Amino acid sequence: MQRSFTDQLGNTIQINYPPKRIISLVPSQTELLFDLGLDHEVVGLTKFCIHPVEKFAGRIKVGGTKKLNIDLIRSLEPDLIIGNKEENEQAQIEELMDEFPVWMSDIYTLDDAKKTITQIGELVDRSPEASYLNHLIHAGFNDLQTLALQRGINKTVAYLIWREPYMMAGRNTFIDDVLTINGLQNVIKQSRYPEIDLDALKALKPDLIFLSSEPYPFKEKHLEEIRNVIPDAKVMLVDGEMFSWYGSRLVKAVQYLFQLQKELL
Structure with a gap:
């Protein structure tokens, strides 16, 4: 099933829902995905996505938050990439957007963070867990x-x-x-x-x-x-x-x- 979502930068993406091959480019959001109950759906993360450690050890590292390995990301064939305006480099994100659905957060306050948790919960079909x-x-x-x-x-x-x-x-x-x-x-x-x-x-x-x-x-x-x-x-x-x-x-x-x-x- 295809669904559309709008990220916090105003970009609208179409994804196969729920996504089955997710790459997370932000440590705090990677941990969130696992705490929402995802596991094998997270196929790639950055070398700074250290929590939880047992999940970190078993996942492919796609570089650092500001120095991504674009070719490695391509090889993983993600159906969703999740990033953040401040933590990731704009040029690299725009390159990925040309090929994949990329959902970006933009967070300055605790209220922004709670909104992001809600939206990522919706994005990955884990709304009840996000609400809790x-x-x-x-x-x-x-x-x-x-x-x-x-x-x-x-x-x-x-x-x-x-x-x-x-x-x-x-x-x-x-x-x-x-x-x-x-x-x-x-x-x-x-x-x-x-x-x-x-x-x-x-x-x-x-x-x-x-x-x-x-x-x-x-x-x-x-x-x-x-x-x-x-x-x-x-x-x-x-x-x-x-x-x-x-x-x-x-x-x-x-x-x-x-x-x-x-x-x-």
Whole structure:
């Protein structure tokens, strides 16, 4: 059966429904597909689609999110490719669109993420499972927001995603929305992912500096170099997956963020 769907960039695709040969180009969306109950339908994924590990090990890797192996993708003959505007390269996606149905997400907020879960659930014939995930996510993040207010968490934060040069998660990002829900105000006013040096960051006087585990793998050794320049801020390592993966990992993120809030009291 053929069905048409419109993605979040306004593109309409026709697919054989339900799709039987899916390639996912985004780690958080790959994990979502498996958590929706798909298994053998996912025939390809990226080398960064590491969850769940037992599924990752048994699947063909089609490159990185920004450096896809187009010929390998062709050889897998997908009947659906799922990507994301921010995580994948436009030129490669457009090349794939010429040959295959490609459905793209475009996510900036928790509400966008829940909408995406709903739409991907419809796309792969797993709407009840998607609704249940969204129920858990909605309830969990509502509780987080309520607790942040009750606990009086009202701190300024800088969220670092890269080193050499230092880059921050700014406004108009999914990370910024998650921070806000948890009572944290981003000191970065620019949109997206601006570069910054430590002296400029010090001048913003953040209460907290979060060093993300991804995409740059910040470690303990990096805490000291930032504390030396910005001694008045509390510098912490945080799990980047819990702030930036916008699929089913949001269910796990709730408990992680509960614990983080406690640490900030």
